[in-house]
Structures are given as structure tokens and as C-alpha cells.
Amino acid sequence: MKLEKIKQLRKFYKDALFNDVLPFWMQSDLIDKEHGGFITSVDREGKSYNDDKSVWFQGRCLWTFSKLCNVYGVNEEWAKAADEGAKFIKEHCIDTDGRMFFTVTRDGKPLRKRRYFYSESFLVVGFAEYYLLRGRKEDLALAEEYFDLMYRLYRDPASDPFKITPKDSDVRSLRSNAYPMVLVSSAQTLKRASGKNEYYDKIISDVIADMINLHYKEEYKCVLETVYTDGSILDTPAGRTINPGHSIENSWFLMNYSALNDNETLQKQALNILDWSLDIGWDKEFDGIYYFRDLYGRPCEQLEHDMKLWWVHNETLIATLVAHFLTEDEKYEQWYDKAHEYSFSHFSDKECGEWYGYLHRDGTVSHTQKGSMWKGPYHLLRCLILCEQILAAKENGEKLPALL
Amino acid sequence: MKLEKIKQLRKFYKDALFNDVLPFWMQSDLIDKEHGGFITSVDREGKSYNDDKSVWFQGRCLWTFSKLCNVYGVNEEWAKAADEGAKFIKEHCIDTDGRMFFTVTRDGKPLRKRRYFYSESFLVVGFAEYYLLRGRKEDLALAEEYFDLMYRLYRDPASDPFKITPKDSDVRSLRSNAYPMVLVSSAQTLKRASGKNEYYDKIISDVIADMINLHYKEEYKCVLETVYTDGSILDTPAGRTINPGHSIENSWFLMNYSALNDNETLQKQALNILDWSLDIGWDKEFDGIYYFRDLYGRPCEQLEHDMKLWWVHNETLIATLVAHFLTEDEKYEQWYDKAHEYSFSHFSDKECGEWYGYLHRDGTVSHTQKGSMWKGPYHLLRCLILCEQILAAKENGEKLPALL
Numbered sequence: 061m062k063l064e065k066i067k068q069l070r071k072f073y074k075d076a077l078f079n080d081v082l083p084f085w086m087q088s089d090l091i092d093k094e095h096g097g098f099i100t101s102v103d104r105e106g107k108s109y110n111d112d113k114s115v116w117f118q119g120r121c122l123w124t125f126s127k128l129c130n131v132y133g134v135n136e137e138w139a140k141a142a143d144e145g146a147k148f149i150k151e152h153c154i155d156t157d158g159r160m161f162f163t164v165t166r167d168g169k170p171l172r173k174r175r176y177f178y179s180e181s182f183l184v185v186g187f188a189e190y191y192l193l194r195g196r197k198e199d200l201a202l203a204e205e206y207f208d209l210m211y212r213l214y215r216d217p218a219s220d221p222f223k224i225t226p227k228d229s230d231v232r233s234l235r236s237n238a239y240p241m242v243l244v245s246s247a248q249t250l251k252r253a254s255g256k257n258e259y260y261d262k263i264i265s266d267v268i269a270d271m272i273n274l275h276y277k278e279e280y281k282c283v284l285e286t287v288y289t290d291g292s293i294l295d296t297p298a299g300r301t302i303n304p305g306h307s308i309e310n311s312w313f314l315m316n317y318s319a320l321n322d323n324e325t326l327q328k329q330a331l332n333i334l335d336w337s338l339d340i341g342w343d344k345e346f347d348g349i350y351y352f353r354d355l356y357g358r359p360c361e362q363l364e365h366d367m368k369l370w371w372v373h374n375e376t377l378i379a380t381l382v383a384h385f386l387t388e389d390e391k392y393e394q395w396y397d398k399a400h401e402y403s404f405s406h407f408s409d410k411e412c413g414e415w416y417g418y419l420h421r422d423g424t425v426s427h428t429q430k431g432s433m434w435k436g437p438y439h440l441l442r443c444l445i446l447c448e449q450i451l452a453a454k455e456n457g458e459k460l461p462a463l464l
Numbered sequence: 465m466k467l468e469k470i471k472q473l474r475k476f477y478k479d480a481l482f483n484d485v486l487p488f489w490m491q492s493d494l495i496d497k498e499h500g501g502f503i504t505s506v507d508r509e510g511k512s513y514n515d516d517k518s519v520w521f522q523g524r525c526l527w528t529f530s531k532l533c534n535v536y537g538v539n540e541e542w543a544k545a546a547d548e549g550a551k552f553i554k555e556h557c558i559d560t561d562g563r564m565f566f567t568v569t570r571d572g573k574p575l576r577k578r579r580y581f582y583s584e585s586f587l588v589v590g591f592a593e594y595y596l597l598r599g600r601k602e603d604l605a606l607a608e609e610y611f612d613l614m615y616r617l618y619r620d621p622a623s624d625p626f627k628i629t630p631k632d633s634d635v636r637s638l639r640s641n642a643y644p645m646v647l648v649s650s651a652q653t654l655k656r657a658s659g660k661n662e663y664y665d666k667i668i669s670d671v672i673a674d675m676i677n678l679h680y681k682e683e684y685k686c687v688l689e690t691v692y693t694d695g696s697i698l699d700t701p702a703g704r705t706i707n708p709g710h711s712i713e714n715s716w717f718l719m720n721y722s723a724l725n726d727n728e729t730l731q732k733q734a735l736n737i738l739d740w741s742l743d744i745g746w747d748k749e750f751d752g753i754y755y756f757r758d759l760y761g762r763p764c765e766q767l768e769h770d771m772k773l774w775w776v777h778n779e780t781l782i783a784t785l786v787a788h789f790l791t792e793d794e795k796y797e798q799w800y801d802k803a804h805e806y807s808f809s810h811f812s813d814k815e816c817g818e819w820y821g822y823l824h825r826d827g828t829v830s831h832t833q834k835g836s837m838w839k840g841p842y843h844l845l846r847c848l849i850l851c852e853q854i855l856a857a858k859e860n861g862e863k864l865p866a867l868l
Contacts, residue, residue, distance in 0.1 A: 101701075101763075109762040110700045170633040224629040229574040296514045297505075358513040359505075359833035363822060364767035366830055418767060420824055426770055429763035 061384060061393050063455065069400075070451040077444040082128075084413035084430065085437045090121070091141050095167050097148030098141075100436030104412050104428040111166040112433070115153045119182025120438040121145050126189035131445055139193065146190055146199065149183060157221040158209065163433065175224050177210045181242040184210065185464075188246075188253040200254060207250055211263060214239050233289045234299075237275040240267045241306070245313050248464035264317060271310075272329060280355060281336040283307040293355075300355035304341025305372030307333050308349075312379040316463045319386055327386065334379050338395055343368075346422050347402050349376060367426065368419040370435065373403040374443035378463075381450050385460050415440050465788060465797050467859065473804075474855040481848040486532075488817035488834065489841045494525070495545050499571050501552030502545075504840030508816050508832040515570040516837070519557045523586025524842040525549050530593035535849055543597065550594055550603065553587060561625040562613065567837065579628050581614045585646040588614065589868075592650075592657040604658060611654055615667060618643050637693045638703075641679040644671045645710070649717050652868035668721060675714075676733060684759060685740040687711040697759075704759035708745025709776030711737050712753075716783040720867045723790055731790065738783050742799055747772075750826050751806050753780060770825040774839065777807040778847035782867070785854050789864050819844050 088106030089099050092113075098121040101110035125142040129135060152168030153160050160179035163171040187203035212219050228234075244267050251260035274291035275283050282302050286294065293299055314330035317323070341349040348368035352360050360366075376399040384392035406423050407415040409430070417435040418427040429435075446463050453461055492510030493503050496517075502525040505514035529546040533539060556572030557564050564583035567575040591607035616623050632638075648671050655664035678695035679687050686706050690698065697703055718734035721727070745753040752772035756764050764770075780803040788796035810827050811819040813834070821839040822831040833839075850867050857865055 101765075103763055110765075112700055165635060169635045171635060172632050225627075228576050231569060231573045231575055296516055359507055359831060359836075361505075361514075361836055363771060363830075367767060420826075421830070422824075422826075422828075424826075426767075426825070427763060432763075432765055 061454070066451050066455050070448055070455065073444045073448040073451070077441065077448065080408075080413050081415075081437075081440055081444060086137065088430070090431070090437065091144070092148075092166065095148070096144040097152070097168070098145060098436065099166065100431040101433060102429065102431040104409065104430060106412075106430065109429065110433075112171060113164050113166060113168075114433040114436070115149075115161050115163060115179040116182050117433070117436045117438070118145055118149045118153055119179065119184075119186035120436060122149065122186030123182070123189045124437050124441050126186070126193040127442075127445060129193045130189060131449070134193070142190055142193060146187065149186070150202075153179070153183075155222075159220070159222040173222065175220075175222065175227065177213050177239075178242060180206045180210050181246050184246040185249045188249045191253050203250060204254065207246055210246065211243060214243060214267075232294065234286050234294065235274065235289050237271060237283060237285050237287075237310070238306070240271045240275075241310050241313065243267045244271075244310075244317070245464050248313070248317060248462070252462050252464070261321070268314065268317070268326065276329065276333070278332070281332075282340065282355060283310065283333055283337070284355065297354065297358070297361040300358060301360075302337075302340060302353040302355060303351070304337040304349050304353060305351065305369060305375055307337040308341070308372070308379045309375035311337065312375070312382045313464065315379070315382050315386060316460065319382075319460045320462060331383060331387070334383055334392075338376075338380075341372075343421065347398075348406065348419065348423060349373060349399075350421075364418075366421040368406070368421065368423065370403075370407050370415050370417045371439035373399060373407065374439040377403065377443050378446050378450075381447055382460065382463075385450055385454055465858070470855050470859050474852055474859060477848045477852040477855070481845065481852065484812075484817050485819075485841070485844055485848060490541065492834070494835070494841065495548070496552075496570065499552070500548040501556070501572070502549060502840065503570065504835040505837060506833065506835040508813065508834060510816075510834065513833065514837075516575060517568050517570060517572075518837040518840070519553075519565050519567060519583040520586050521837070521840045521842070522549055522553045522557055523583065523588075523590035524840065526553065526590030527586070527593045528841050528845050530590070530597040531846075531849060533597045534593060535853065538597070546594055546597060550591065553590070554606075557583070557587075559626075563624070563626040577626065579624075579626065579631065581617050581643075582646060584610045584614050585650050588650040589653045592653045595657050607654060608658065611650055614647060614650065618647060618671075636698065638690050638698065639678065639693050641675060641687060641689050641691075641714070642710070644675045644679075645714050645717065647671045648675075648714075648721070649868050652717070652721060652866070656866050656868070665725070672718065672721070672730065680733060680737070682736070685736075686744060686759060687714065687737055687741070688759065701758065701762070701765040704762060705764075706741075706744060706757040706759060707755070708741040708753050708757060709755065709773065709779055711741040712745070712776070712783045713779035715741065716779065716786045717868065719783070719786050719790060720864065723786075723864045724866055735787060735791065738787055738796075742780075742784075745776075747825065751802075752810065752823070752827060753777060753803075754825075768822075771830065772810070772823040772825065772827065774807075774811050774819045774821045775843035777803060777811065778843040781807065781847055782850050782854075785851055786864065786867070789854055789858055 088102045089108040092099050097113055097118050099108050099111055100117045103109050122142055122145040125138045128138045152164050161170045162174040184203045184207045187199045191200040244264055247260045247264045274287055285301050285303050286298050311330045311334040318326035340353050343350055349372045351367050351369055352362050352365040354360050380392050380396035409416055414430045416425050420426045449461055492506045493512040496503050501517055501522050503512050503515055504521045507513050526546055526549040529542040532542045556568050565574045566578040588607045588611045591603045595604040648668055651664045651668045678691055689705050689707050690702050715734045715738040722730035744757050747754055753776045755771050755773055756766050756769040758764050784796050784800035818834045820829050824830045853865055
């Protein structure tokens with residue numbers, strides 16, 4: 061990538077971050093001044109249409125506001141939002157058994173608790189980044205405690221203190237690639253925050269081995285989200301599901317780790333994941349990346365299978381930029397250009413700011429709201445911050461920084 | 465409606481039933497000749513892409529094949545499919561605690577069991593109709609036993625033998641209109657099968673009272689799917705959700721009941737439900753009926769909110785035809801014509817037969833498969849059979865028959 065282009069893009073991302081996306085959220089109903097914490101279900105203009113709170117997003121917003129301070133310098137408004145978010149999580153998002161809730165009311169009463177440990181994973185990255193902002197040992201300790209809980213649940217599901225009725229019978233024993241993914245990203249964040257390199261590197265390499273041995277399918281050129289526990293293929297829509305956005309997100313987690321650890325084999329595997337996912341994921345008729353694809357091209361069950369989701373495109377921008385940084389291969393610059401062009405011309409709301417979250421297959425807007433229980437100031441902001449960081453490193457001739 | 469039109473339409477529906485939809489299913493992988501039961505996940509051409517079996521659809525297919533025999537005379541192929549379906553349900557779809565599974569493997573091993581009693585509701589209508597085919601008392605007894613279980617679970621959820629971890633905390637006590645709906649339709653089917661009019665009429669009128677008192681909102685001109693147990697409105701996307709197709713289906717359940725029982729108040733309420741649902745449900749830009757709408761026009765959360773689903777249009781054809789039959793009001797003929805024209809020009813697969821299930825908002829096809837765990841030989845076939853029956857009654861100057 062030419063230096064001039066790098067400089068222009070840096071400026072473009074920084075401008076989008078500080079003159080579009082951040083102002084949208086700061087002027088929205090996001091920060092709950094009455095009860096603390098964050099309300100992410102805001103409409104096109106930023107007004108709440110649902111005061112219930114996503115626990116994932118309490119952790120994700122804590123990460124975002126802490127990260128902003130850690131990258132761009134402490135801003136009192138961001139730091140205060142992080143403080144209030146951290147307090148809300150500690151006071152309202154953790155059940156008596158130590159497991160976290162999934163949703164709570166605006167004033168912090170529990171609504172729903174799920175078996176999965178994604179709420180916990182966002183506590184981990186949120187408090188790890190928050191520790192780097194405020195420097196209080198107990199915040200790092202909390203993040204580490206929850207990472208250990210996640211890892212224990214991954215290795216020994218029976219140790220879960222939340223004794224919930226199993227969702228599925230034991231006729232089929234399956235595993236999901238989402239667990240290793242959040243373990244790898246959380247561990248990388250904690251490694252950077254704690255400096256316990258050896259401890260987290262061991263876990264990361266063990267978990268990556270699971271991914272590669274069980275979900276990474278060289279012969280099919282894809283990553284499968286759900287496989288039998290021995291890695292064999294379940295021949296149903298769930299077993300055949302390819303989630304290109306998820307795989308692309310995973311690819312930059314792995315590329316970044318491989319670069320920091322000089323692991324060439326892993327870098328090649330991560331690049332394969334990116335290549336395969338772009339190949340099967342890109343819609344050759346309408347552009348953009350599909351939400352779901354079937355391994356054998358059989359029918360997808362998800363009603364939203366051919367929609368274009370914002371976060372998929374955020375992850376693609378990061379992944380293609382990282383790939384181009386590491387390989388200097390022109391094809392990644394071309395993919396990056398294509399993703400950039402599609403994303404900013406289709407998802408950006410030029411009138412009210414921020415990005416739409418969901419487009420129909422043909423690129424028309426299907427949902428005008430800017431936030432929900434699943435969308436908030438996370439993927440897009442992370443994309444803008446990280447792309448700016450990657451481009452800065454490139455501009456300055458530095459090595460790829462630790463992105464997680 | 466003019467007599468000539470009635471005759472033409474009757475012919476059209478009968479033709480669609482016997483020369484398009486039924487042949488599609490009979491030549492597909494639907495009927496499992498090896499293990500009994502039904503595989504509904506078939507692709508555009510009718511080939512299975514998922515051998516797992518939906519328990520809902522074991523009951524629904526039992527209903528369909530029995531109903532076909534009961535309406536059009538016993539055909540050995542249909543009757544055998546019903547026999548094998550009934551056997552598969554009894555042998556593989558019921559857990560040791562009496563509650564039913566949600567999905568099973570092709571050879572009948574349990575995969576998933578859910579808290580809701582919809583599997584049970586389709587056993588009830590399936591075995592009630594099957595009893596009318598074969599006349600075996602034990603089949604009626606099974607249907608009645610399962611109806612009593614459903615009704616007990618509705619009135620006293622704590623009596624559920626399936627002690628599953630609650631999905632939501634008790635911070636909010638909510639109720640769904642889907643339970644009364646399946647109770648009303650199942651009870652009408654059982655009433656017709658058993659002749660126990662007084663017993664089922666009492667239950668039906670009690671359950672309808674719940675619907676009208678708690679979910680039917682005259683001031684907002686809609687039926688709300690989920691409300692607080694006292695009928696008050698939960699101001700979140702779930703609480704504001706209007707499901708026009710569901711309400712329209714409900715409206716003909718109630719119209720048919722009101723006509724058979726000369727209940728004018730209920731007939732007016734059922735017509736209101738239809739009017740309101742068509743008004744808020746019809747897409748004035750692209751035609752067809754939306755899947756979900758928000759009470760206050762706030763953002764919908766469901767990614768599929770603006771898609772056009774086949775069953776919604778099947779229910780609309782039945783409901784508008786029934787409304788026109790009962791009122792002779794021209795507006796219902798116009799709505800019926802509009803729904804008929806939209807449906808057969810957008811959902812019908814002229815090349816491979818049957819209907820697509822899912823269209824994008826603009827009417828283009830989003831899923832080419834003809835079946836799934838949620839779509840099979842049920843709504844469309846029921847629509848074709850019932851519309852033909854309604855038109856026949858009209859043509860012959862008879863009263864509206866019992867449709868359920």
C-alpha cells in the first residue's frame with residue numbers, strides 16, 4: 061500500500077471515529093446517567109427503544125471506553141463512563157453462584173441467564189482494559205478470575221456452578237468454535253494487561269490446537285462452527301454451517317498472535333482461513349459478505365442467512381489490513397479496498413451518523429436502528445481504532461502491534 | 465363473490481392441491497420408508513438436506529394425511545403414511561415423563577426437548593383427525609389425554625413433569641398468546657372428533673376470554689403476542705411485537721367458532737383482529753404481509769422482521785375468505801383477491817412445484833428449499849383444503865363448515 065494512501069486512510073478512520081461514530085454514541089441514550097451502565101438499544105437517532113441491558117454490552121462498553129482512553133489519552137467523559145460501567149457490572153451482572161446474567165433491567169434486576177460463557181468473556185476483556193486505564197489490582201484480579209472460570213468451563217463443563225437443564229440430549233456430542241475463539245481473544249488481552257506471557261501463551265496455544273485440529277478443515281477449505289467432539293462432520297444444516305464473518309474475525313486473532321510469536325505455520329493457517337472465508341463469503345452478485353453459508357451449498361436454515369451484517373464487514377477490514385501488513389500481498393489490499401468501499405457506501409448513515417447494522421442481500425437497509433442487544437459501540441469502534449493503529453504502525457515502519 | 469368466480473377458484477385450489485403440492489410431497493423424501501415418520505427438510509426438488517425429524521411435523525403430517533382421507537376419501541398411500549406417522553410418534557416422540565420431544569434423529573432418538581407444549585398440540589390435532597380416519601378409540605383417548613395435559617400446563621405451569629430451569633427470572637411475569645391459540649384450535653378439532661361439545665365449549669370460551677381480556681387491545685387496534693400476566697403492556701420490543709400472520713390465523717379460528725356458536729360479539733372481535741392485522745401488516749410499498757411489526761412503530765429486533773413468509777399468506781387466504789363468507793362485505797373479497805394474487809405470483813415455484821417459504825421484503829426468493837423443521841406439508845395444504853371447502857359450501861349455499 062502506498063504511503064499516501066496509508067496516510068489518507070488513517071485520517072479517514074480517525075475522522076469517522078471522532079467526528080461521526082463517537083459523537084453519535086455520546087449524544088445518544090447509551091450512557092445511563094441514572095442507574096449507571098449502558099443502554100445499547102437505540103434507534104436511528106440514538107434514542108432508546110428498549111431500556112433492558114445486555115450484559116455482553118456492559119463488558120464491551122467498558123472495553124471500548126477504557127480502550128479509547130488507553131489509545132488516545134484519558135478523556136474524563138470516557139473514563140467516567142468506564143467507571144460507572146465497571147460498577148454496574150460488579151453490582152448487577154453477577155449471580156450469587158458467580159456466573160453472569162445475560163440481560164438485566166435498566167435498574168439492574170436479572171432478566172435472563174444463559175448457559176454460555178460469553179457474558180463472562182466480555183467482563184474479562186472489559187476489566188483487563190479497564191485495569192490498564194485505572195491501574196487497580198482488583199480489576200485485573202477480577203478479569204483473571206473470570207478467565208479462569210471460562211477456561212475451566214471449557215475444559216470441564218461439569219464443573220459449572222449453574223446447573224441448567226441440558227439443551228440437547230446426549231445422543232450427539234458436539235462442540236462449538238465460538239468458545240475457543242473467545243478464549244483466544246480474552247487470553248491475548250489478559251496477557252497484554254497482566255504480562256503473564258508464559259501462562260497465557262500456554263493456554264492460547266492449547267486452545268488454538270483445538271481449533272485447528274477440530275474445526276479447521278483443510279480438505280473443505282473452511283472452518284466449521286459446530287462439529288462432533290472428535291472433529292468429525294455433522295451432516296445437518298447446523299453441522300454444515302460456515303459463518304464467514306466469524307471465521308474472518310478469528311483469522312485476525314490468529315494472524316496477530318502468530319505475528320507476535322513468529323509462528324509461520326499458524327500465520328499460514330490464519331491466512332487460509334481468511335482466503336477461504338472471503339471466497340465462500342463474498343456475494344458475487346450484490347457484493348458484501350453473506351452471514352451464513354452451507355459447506356455443501358445445501359439450503360441454509362437461518363432466515364437471515366443472506367443478509368449483510370455490519371460486524372462481518374468490520375472484521376473483514378481489520379483482517380484484510382492485517383493480512384496485507386504481514387504479507388505485502390496485493391490481493392489483500394484489493395480485498396481490503398473492496399470491503400472498505402462496500403462498507404462505507406452501504407452501512408454508513410450519512411444523515412444521522414454511525415452505521416446501520418443490517419442490510420438485505422441487495423444492500424438496502426432492513427433495520428434503521430443503530431443499536432440493539434447485539435449491536436452497540438463495539439465492533440465498529442474497535443474496527444476504527446484498530447485500523448487506525450495498524451495504519452499508524454505501517455506509516456511509521458513499525459511492527460504490527462498487539463491488537464487484542 | 466360471483467358464482468362463476470367461486471367455481472373457478474374451487475377448481476384452482478383443487479388443482480393446486482392435487483396436481484402441484486401433493487405430488488411434490490409424495491415424490492419427495494418426506495415419507496421415511498425405512499424408519500417411519502416424516503422428513504420435512506427437503507430442498508427445492510424435494511431431496512432431504514437434513515434427516516433430523518421435527519416432532520411438530522410428525523403430528524402435523526399425521527393431521528394432513530388423515531385430513532386428506534377424511535375430506536377426499538381414503539387413499540391407501542395417504543392412509544399408510546398416517547399409520548406409520550402415528551406409530552413413529554407413539555414410539556419415538558414421547559419422553560418417559562409424558563412430555564414430548566422437539567426434535568429426534570431419523571431413527572427416533574431424542575435430540576432436543578423444549579418447555580413449550582406445541583409438540584403436544586400437534587399430537588392432539590394429528591391423533592384427533594387420525595381417529596376420524598381409523599376409528600380406534602385409543603387414538604382419540606391419546607389426543608384427549610394430551611389436550612388435558614396442555615390445558616393443565618396452561619392453567620398450572622408448576623404441574624409440569626418436565627422440571628426445566630426457568631428461561632427467565634421472575635422479575636417479569638409474562639404470558640404468550642400462542643398458548644391460548646393452540647388450545648382453541650386443538651379443542652375445536654377434538655370437539656369435532658369426540659362430540660363432547662359441552663366439555664370443549666366451556667374450555668374454548670374460557671381460553672378465548674383470556675385472549676380477549678389480556679391480548680386483544682381495542683385501544684391500540686392490535687393483538688399483542690406477549691403481555692404481563694395482568695394484560696398490561698411490556699414496553700420492550702418483545703412486549704410491543706405484533707405478529708400479523710399469527711393474529712390473522714387466530715382471527716379465522718375465532719370467526720369459525722363464533723359462526724358455529726352464533727356468537728356475534730366474538731365475530732365482531734375476530735373481524736377486528738383481521739382488519740387491524742391487515743392494516744398494520746400489509747406492506748404498502750412491496751405488497752405482501754410483514755412478519756413482525758412494532759406497536760409504536762419503533763425498531764423491530766428480529767432480523768427477519770420485514771420478510772414475507774408463506775404461512776402468513778396461507779392464513780390470510782383462509783381468513784379473508786371466511787370473513788367474506790360470513791359478512792358478504794366486499795372489502796374482504798378485495799383483500800382476498802390481493803392476497804391470492806400476491807401469493808400465487810410470488811411464492812409458487814412454477815418449475816419444481818410447491819411454494820417457497822421465505823421471500824425478502826421486495827418479494828424476491830431468499831430460500832429455495834420447500835421444507836425445513838418449520839415448513840412442511842401443513843399450512844399450504846391446509847389452506848388449499850380449507851379454501852376449497854369454504855368455496856364448496858358457498859357454491860352450494862351451505863353454512864360455513866367446522867374448519868378445525
